[in-house]
Amino acid sequence: MRRRLEELRSEHRDLDDVIARLQETAPFNQLQVQRLKKRKLALKDQIIKLESQLLPDIIA
Structure with missing residues (x-):
């Protein structure tokens, strides 16, 4: 799971970087930029x- 997160x-x-x-x-191409941002x-x-699955809620 950590590898997937990375x-x-x-x-x-x-x-x-690509968007910039x-x-x-x-x-x-505005459409391409919008798709990348999405x-x-x-x-x-x-x-x-x-991240929420890896880090348990501390507030109990």
Whole structure:
């Protein structure tokens, strides 16, 4: 599970770099950027879900 979490984090960082590079070049494909941002958000949700499974709630 930890390995999967690291893979997701890595992909999330990579998408961040790709989005930044795409936005630096004018004109850039807005639809492509939107799709990448949507994928990045989905990855973030998966990361949060995995982190919550790995770290138990301390508040009891």
